[in-house]
Amino acid sequence: MRPDRLWQFGGALCAVVLAAFGWFFFINSEYKNADDIRQRTADANDQVAVLQQRLKQLRTDNENLPKYKAELAADLAALPTTDSVANLLRELQSAGELTGVTVSGVTVGAALDLKTSAATVHTLPISLNVAGPTAKINPFLDQLQKIQPRAVLISTVNLAPGQVAGATDRTIVTINLQAFYASGS
Amino acid sequence: MSTPSWEEPERRLTGIVLPSFDDPARDPAADLDRELDHDRTSNHTYDHTYNHTYDRDLELGLDPSAPTGPPVRVVPSGPPPAWPPPPDLPPAAHVTLPNFSDPAPAPGNPTGDTAWDTAWDTAWDTAPANSPILDRPADLPADQQEPAVPKREFPRYIHGELVLPGEPAPITAYTSEPFAIPGTTLTESSDLPGWNDPPASRDPDAWNDPLSSGAAAPLDRGTPLSSWRTPSMADALGTADAFDTAAALGTVTEPAYGATPRPPFADSPTDSFPRIAAAGPPPPAMTAPATWAPQPAAPADTSVHIGHPTASQALQAPPAPPGPVEATHPMPAMLAAATPSAAAVSSAAATPSAATPTQPVTKPGAPSVRTMQAVQMPPETDEDETLPGLAPAVPDERANGPKTTARRGGAWDGVPHPAFPDATARTFRILPIAADLLPLEISELRHVKKVRRLVISGVAVVAALVLVWYGTAAYETRQAQNDLDVVQDTTRNLTRQQNRYSELVKTRAQSKQIADQLKAVLEKDLSWSALLVSLQKAAPKGVTITGVTGSLLASTGEAPTTTVGLITLTGTAPTKATVASYVDTLAKVDGIGNPFPSDAIIQNNVVSFTIRMDITKSALGGRYTTPSAGASTTGGK
Numbered sequence: 098m099r100p101d102r103l104w105q106f107g108g109a110l111c112a113v114v115l116a117a118f119g120w121f122f123f124i125n126s127e128y129k130n131a132d133d134i135r136q137r138t139a140d141a142n143d144q145v146a147v148l149q150q151r152l153k154q155l156r157t158d159n160e161n162l163p164k165y166k167a168e169l170a171a172d173l174a175a176l177p178t179t180d181s182v183a184n185l186l187r188e189l190q191s192a193g194e195l196t197g198v199t200v201s202g203v204t205v206g207a208a209l210d211l212k213t214s215a216a217t218v219h220t221l222p223i224s225l226n227v228a229g230p231t232a233k234i235n236p237f238l239d240q241l242q243k244i245q246p247r248a249v250l251i252s253t254v255n256l257a258p259g260q261v262a263g264a265t266d267r268t269i270v271t272i273n274l275q276a277f278y279a280s281g282s
Numbered sequence: 283m284s285t286p287s288w289e290e291p292e293r294r295l296t297g298i299v300l301p302s303f304d305d306p307a308r309d310p311a312a313d314l315d316r317e318l319d320h321d322r323t324s325n326h327t328y329d330h331t332y333n334h335t336y337d338r339d340l341e342l343g344l345d346p347s348a349p350t351g352p353p354v355r356v357v358p359s360g361p362p363p364a365w366p367p368p369p370d371l372p373p374a375a376h377v378t379l380p381n382f383s384d385p386a387p388a389p390g391n392p393t394g395d396t397a398w399d400t401a402w403d404t405a406w407d408t409a410p411a412n413s414p415i416l417d418r419p420a421d422l423p424a425d426q427q428e429p430a431v432p433k434r435e436f437p438r439y440i441h442g443e444l445v446l447p448g449e450p451a452p453i454t455a456y457t458s459e460p461f462a463i464p465g466t467t468l469t470e471s472s473d474l475p476g477w478n479d480p481p482a483s484r485d486p487d488a489w490n491d492p493l494s495s496g497a498a499a500p501l502d503r504g505t506p507l508s509s510w511r512t513p514s515m516a517d518a519l520g521t522a523d524a525f526d527t528a529a530a531l532g533t534v535t536e537p538a539y540g541a542t543p544r545p546p547f548a549d550s551p552t553d554s555f556p557r558i559a560a561a562g563p564p565p566p567a568m569t570a571p572a573t574w575a576p577q578p579a580a581p582a583d584t585s586v587h588i589g590h591p592t593a594s595q596a597l598q599a600p601p602a603p604p605g606p607v608e609a610t611h612p613m614p615a616m617l618a619a620a621t622p623s624a625a626a627v628s629s630a631a632a633t634p635s636a637a638t639p640t641q642p643v644t645k646p647g648a649p650s651v652r653t654m655q656a657v658q659m660p661p662e663t664d665e666d667e668t669l670p671g672l673a674p675a676v677p678d679e680r681a682n683g684p685k686t687t688a689r690r691g692g693a694w695d696g697v698p699h700p701a702f703p704d705a706t707a708r709t710f711r712i713l714p715i716a717a718d719l720l721p722l723e724i725s726e727l728r729h730v731k732k733v734r735r736l737v738i739s740g741v742a743v744v745a746a747l748v749l750v751w752y753g754t755a756a757y758e759t760r761q762a763q764n765d766l767d768v769v770q771d772t773t774r775n776l777t778r779q780q781n782r783y784s785e786l787v788k789t790r791a792q793s794k795q796i797a798d799q800l801k802a803v804l805e806k807d808l809s810w811s812a813l814l815v816s817l818q819k820a821a822p823k824g825v826t827i828t829g830v831t832g833s834l835l836a837s838t839g840e841a842p843t844t845t846v847g848l849i850t851l852t853g854t855a856p857t858k859a860t861v862a863s864y865v866d867t868l869a870k871v872d873g874i875g876n877p878f879p880s881d882a883i884i885q886n887n888v889v890s891f892t893i894r895m896d897i898t899k900s901a902l903g904g905r906y907t908t909p910s911a912g913a914s915t916t917g918g919k
Contacts, residue, residue, distance in 0.1 A: 101733040101734075104733045104737045105737060108737030108740055108741050111741050112740060112741050115745055116747075116748055119748035119752055120748075123755075124748075124752050127755035127756050127758070127759050128758070128759075130762075134759065134763050134766050135766075138762060138765045138769050141766060141769035141770055141773055144773055145772045148776035148777065152779050152780055155780060155783040155787070156783070158783070158786055162785065162786050165786060165789045165793060166789055168789075168793050169790075172792075172793050173796065176803075211803060213799060213802030213803060214802055216799055218799055218803050220803070235815060236811070238809075239809070239811045242807065242810070242811075242905065248800050248804060250803065250804050250806070251807075251834075252834045254810050254814075254830070254831070254833075255829075255831045256814070256829055256830045257828075258829065275803075277799075277803050279796070279799055
């Protein structure tokens with residue numbers, strides 16, 4: 098082969114090899130890195146958008162922080178971290194007095210563990226003996242279930258006419274209920 | 283060496299082939315005759331050329347009849363003389379030929395020129411007795427006087443320039459300034475070397491004559507030379523010598539030249555040489571058989587005073603070679619011997635002396651002295667008769683100049699040089715032939731080197747492009763990384779801003795946790811008051827509820843069914859139908875399902891009954907659970 102042809106072919110081959118080497122070992126990897134970084138940048142942009150939205154919501158909710166604190170306090174009253182049986186008795190006594198019935202007896206059993214999906218809650222079985230007019234029974238029940246801070250679950254209600262001297266409408270109610278507390282939370 | 287037939291047009295010339303003068307089979311005289319036959323009306327002057335050569339041989343002691351072969355003409359080594367001399371000048375003096383082989387100055391040469399210093403001497407010596415430039419004693423009859431041999435010019439290289447015949451030589455060669463610009467116009471005659479120094483052989487009277495005689499006005503030193511004293515003239519006659527010659531020739535007239543501006547001297551050869559209306563034999567027709575310029579057309583009405591060459595004749599003289607005038611040019615030697623001095627010539631030249639032409643100064647008695655008297659001319663006639671005729675000749679010729687040709691050479695075009703009588707323009711032409719004589723190996727090596735340079739350059743360019751490509755990719759990567767960094771910075775900034783609301787977040791999170799726990803433990807919470815009211819309201823008239831026992835089913839961990847608890851209701855009714863109606867009504871109460879009267883006993887005309895029923899999911903609902911429809915407070919009514 099003529100030397101000039103040899104130089105021409107060699108030069109062309111060298112140029113091709115040089116271009117391929119540069120592409121496969123340097124340029125392509127750079128492009129891949131650039132693509133990955135762009136993808137991460139896109140995700141980060143989405144995250145930034147979420148964060149910005151959340152921050153905006155936090156700024157709005159922060160204005161209602163006292164309300165949330167009150168809710169938390171109510172929740173803690175409904176499900177205290179301890180059994181709080183004394184408070185429960187005071188609440189029962191107060192409910193009877195408020196509704197016009199007489200809470201004659203309260204029996205509190207041993208705490209039982211109740212596993213839930215959220216956490217383990219301890220259960221206190223309590224039995225109440227209430228006597229009062231029939232019309233006052235329902236408000237007393239509503240006071241137990243809907244008004245008093247401590248959350249209770251009435252499992253059994255037994256209404257029976259009472260036989261009290263001098264009273265024509267007297268109902269004796271026996272209520273079995275469960276009070277809860279969450280020690281671990 | 284055989285002379286190639288270089289005159290044949292069909293033959294291709296590969297170089298300049300000079301005619302061989304030592305070819306025995308060639309008769310140079312015959313060649314010259316053949317060349318000039320068709321143009322010249324009289325060619326007898328050439329006979330004298332060689333006759334004179336033989337005369338010179340006789341003077342040298344050689345026997346011309348000796349069988350020495352044909353005469354060998356020697357090519358002069360120096361520049362050619364200002365050829366040709368004024369034509370048709372009658373022989374005026376006998377010329378003492380110098381010895382060719384004698385390098386010493388000629389005895390009659392006052393300037394110290396050697397016999398071989400220039401070829402002019404050769405031509406001069408070989409000129410016929412009636413050479414137009416020789417002032418010979420008028421010892422020969424007019425009928426024996428023959429016209430001078432026309433001579434040819436040939437291109438020369440003067441100071442690196444190719445000077446064609448008829449083209450003026452660089453004037454700087456004649457100036458005293460070593461660095462003078464070529465072509466500078468002489469402003470005074472004193473610029474010429476040796477101008478103010480009259481040669482010893484010159485006649486002091488003649489030297490001072492022009493100035494003292496008042497025939498011509500003194501030179502205006504600040505005024506450039508007129509056109510007829512331009513370098514073309516000087517070139518024609520050897521610069522200063524040309525002026526001398528002009529004066530010596532009697533000078534004559536510069537009629538129309540003084541009034542009509544002459545073109546640059548480069549065009550001066552286009553001017554025709556005025557024919558001399560001589561009374562003697564007609565001048566030889568100047569032909570241009572194969573020369574570089576055509577034969578100028580001689581106007582019929584142009585005549586010159588015989589014996590007085592005009593200035594135009596001097597102007598039309600071919601250029602003289604440059605160089606030191608004293609050393610190389612033959613004219614100074616010739617003119618040194620001439621009677622007219624340089625001053626006289628300059629005066630004559632500077633002054634338009636056409637009206638009062640200066641009489642040539644001759645020394646007939648000095649054979650070794652050449653004068654520039656109007657030689658080869660017929661007997662003088664009245665100047666007033668001829669001089670005026672010269673005036674209109676040149677302008678007409680100049681006006682019709684372009685019709686001749688653009689060639690240069692002047693009136694003496696076509697007149698062969700005595701040294702090269704057979705030379706033609708074709709002989710001296712430059713052939714447009716080019717050939718690449720570079721060896722193939724060197725050409726290939728250069729080609730390979732060129733290809734190598736190109737290939738290396740190309741590879742370098744590709745490498746540069748790859749680098750640029752990589753740089754672009756890296757730049758994009760850096761740009762993306764910068765964008766990511768910016769976004770991450772934004773994320774971190776937002777996160778930091780969220781930390782300021784940690785209490786809120788914590789409160790809400792804890793509250794939510796507790797709510798979830800309560801929801802889980804109070805899953806079967808229901809409003810017992812609402813349920814009891816529903817049972818009470820569902821009872822028809824006459825039905826009295828004496829007791830209700832309700833309980834929730836214990837959690838089994840399984841999915842809650844429709845029934846979440848049981849209610850057992852006892853009461854009294856007036857009739858069984860009322861009880862049945864009550865059962866039907868309970869079936870319609872929301873949260874109560876499957877009411878089933880288990881017993882109905884009539885006691886004391888009252889029906890005591892017991893109904894069992896299920897508590898359905900619709901009865902569920904509490905403070906921490908999803909409120910359900912709840913028990914109907916209307917009791918199904």
